[in-house]
């Protein structure tokens with residue numbers, strides 16, 4: 603299947619069709635399979651990497667993916683550049699659009715991405731905002747498919763903060779691909795009603811279910827259990843309250859046993875805090891796939907850049 607994604611930005615998977623996501627997944631697998639081959643597909647290409655928040659995986663995935671194939675990434679921490687201090691997003695976008703072939707943005711507000719798209723004229727990739735983390739979940743689905751051969755019809759359970767960026771992106775991509783998706787979270791952290799309803803009807807049209815519950819027994823039958831930090835970047839002020847709320851939702855041996863599925867895999871976007879959202883026994887245990895997941899960040903990000911820069 604060949605699809606033309608040249609010039610497209612990636613702000614949320616809501617903007618992509620199921621076929622387009624499937625195409626990017628297959629391209630990611632091809633990129634991974636050919637990782638030992640010498641390619642130089644990004645020669646002459648440059649990307650600006652804007653970071654308002656910290657990053658290990660996302661930054662390294664973008665930098666190594668483009669750099670090893672002859673392209674060049676420029677890391678722009680907002681502690682160092684004019685954006686956010688003296689300069690508007692619009693002016694920054696106009697300038698970067700004249701110098702770079704693409705822009706990655708990690709930060710707080712999703713709305714910044716729209717300004718970058720509107721004023722730069724180049725593809726813009728969401729490297730995580732308070733609302734979504736789309737490049738992450740493409741790698742997550744790829745990891746699920748590497749394990750089970752397919753993801754459609756599988757049951758993915760996210761347990762933890764039900765309204766964070768990773769939970770939201772998992773909900774959207776699952777709905778688009780027909781993955782049964784359950785969020786297990788305390789009532790205080792239930793996802794936004796509109797997004798949940800939108801994903802509910804998308805799931806239905808793809809013969810899958812999208813559920814939200816506070817009952818940890820809902821992990822029964824899960825093929826993959828996923829968690830994320832209890833306190834996302836920028837939410838440090840609610841740490842104590844959040845830890846109290848989420849303690850009963852820790853992923854540990856007892857929780858994994860509740861799946862009743864010995865082959866259930868464990869996923870985490872990382873960074874992880876052992877003995878908070880997940881016990882060391884699980885994240886470092888035989889069913890954990892977190893290192894594959896982290897590696898797949900690079901292959902999926904490379905695939906997204908290849909497709910949207912028109913290099914496939």
Ligand code: CP
Pocket residue numbers: 656657658659660661730738871872873
């Ligand atoms: N999973 C993820 O986005 O990791 P970083 O915050 O290290 O980029």
Ligand code: NVA
Pocket residue numbers: 730766767768830831833834835871872873
């Ligand atoms: N929800 C986490 C994800 C980190 C990759 C955060 O936003 O900090």
